[in-house]
Amino acid sequence: MLARKLTSFIGSLAVVCGSLVPSYAQESPPAPSAPRSVKIPAVQTAKLPNGLKIAVVQRRGVPLVAVNLLIDVGAYVEEPDEAGIANMTASLLTKGTKTRTATEIAEAIEFLGADLNAGAGWNATNISLNVTSDKLAAAFAIFADVVRSPKFEQSELDLARSQALDGLTYNLKQPSFLSNYVATKYAFGEHPAGGTPDTLAKMTAASVRKFYDESYLPDRSTMIFAGDIDLVKAKALATRYFSTWKPSASKELIQSIITNAAPKSKPAEPKTPAGILVIDLPNSGQASVSYTKKMPNGRVDNAKGKPQADPGYYQAMVLNSVLGGGYSSRLNAEIRIKRGLSYGAGSGFGWRYGDSNFTTRAQTKNESAPEVASLVIDEIRKLTASSVDNDELVPRKSVLTGGFGRSLETINGLASAVSDLYAFGLPASELNSYIGRVNSVTDAQIRSFAADHLLGGSIIIVGDYAVFKNDLAARFPGVKIDVIKAADLDLSKDDLRK
CATH class of the missing domain: 3.30.830.10 (Metalloenzyme, LuxS/M16 peptidase-like)
Structure with a gap:
């Protein structure tokens, strides 16, 4: 009797549960909702006498500030036999200055609860700082130091190069990574922004310093502030730490050597794949x-x-x-x-x-x-x-x-x-x-x-x-x-x- 009741209960439960199971597989996804409006704060701008541009996007409510120093120099300006030098130069900025060692920089940034990074891609170099607004002044002093006074110690270059070569040697054995590197040259006529084993091996502290001196210039740079800061404070910080940064002797910017797109006439349909x-x-x-x-x-x-x-x-x-x-x-x-x-x-x-x-x-x-x-x-x-x-x-x-x-x-x-x-x-x-x-x-x-x-x-x-x-x-x-x-x-x- 108990077995029959249990069987009957399970059968009833299955019917009830089955009726509760939504038929997701049989339904089309819901239509997208109407596009949300996005409130974008106005971008306020200023410019220092040395050519450094300043852009501020103020957003109150959260006590955070992000600072990006964008320098108009990336892998596109490198000679092929110096591939990777833009990124290497950027990566060494935080590895020691004339007044701070790499360890001191890291410890000071950690103490402030900030985040400081630097790197270069194909189009530009970016040095970024993220910090709470009450610690901005102290963190910005370190930010300015790594941009203005990097030491480029040979020992730090040797360490960075060794790490880069180890990573590259491993990654070039991975099909996906190797495919990307090959495409850079074969399909796009460029060189790898991260460098090659040969170009990384040839880099010296002197070549990095030369690249820095010729490329890191205020009239090729824009300092972008976002968050809990206004234009007055941003300009005051930039003026205090960057007003003595000397511009290039020539007013011709790197961007001016980049040609615009070729005429966009429609070609005959090419063979695919070529x-x-x-x-x-x-x-x-x-x-x-x-x-x-x-x-x-x-x-x-x-x-x-x-x-x-x-x-x-x-x-x-x-x-x-x-x-x-x-x-x-x-x-x-x-x-x-x-x-x-x-x-x-x-x-x-x-x-x-x-x-x-x-x-x-x-x-x-x-x-x-x-x-x-x-x-x-x-x-x-x-x-x-x-x-x-x-x-x-x-x-x-x-x-x-x-x-x-x-x-x-x-x-x-x-x-x-x-x-x-x-x-x-x-x-x-x-x-x-x-x-x-x-x-x-x-x-x-x-x-x-x-x-x-x-x-x-x-x-x-x-x-x-x-x-x-x-x-x-x-x-x-x-x-x-x-x-x-x-x-x-x-x-x-x-x-x-x-």
């Missing part, structure tokens, strides 16, 4: 698959006589959100979710002043590398030929605008957004137009942009070539396949061979 480069890495556990394309569109358009955001920038951002910007993007849906060929697939743009670099990325088993490459090409072609309907386009725009709004809710995010604009000489008013310009991008513009700029790129595969050689040739008949053994690779050579 070619395939394989870096043969025997016995690698996985393969990295990338599609790479150099684009004539950059972050900036000078057509009207003054820098403004290139219209293609917003089209590219929305396009990328559809193609490879996140978990729900087409590449990830096709390669990971539908076929289980990778833990993740995506794409992105590396923005420059007058051009930019497009890359897709995925890591997979060696035997499935050709299939992944073929799927990437298919998805890019679809963008040029098929419509992106609103059911897909509206949510992908919401990913961008929502992320933008959230990023501006933090002091660091606000400082970073302003810094990004100043790095390209763009007006701060771009912040207010971002959401509107993203939402105005049309399906037709996406198709046109993809057809004009994404076709004709190259596939780069880093992996065990013997495993996928035959399948690769079968999937891409008539496409030239260039193979370089990883042991024969030389990143400083134009043909990448020793």
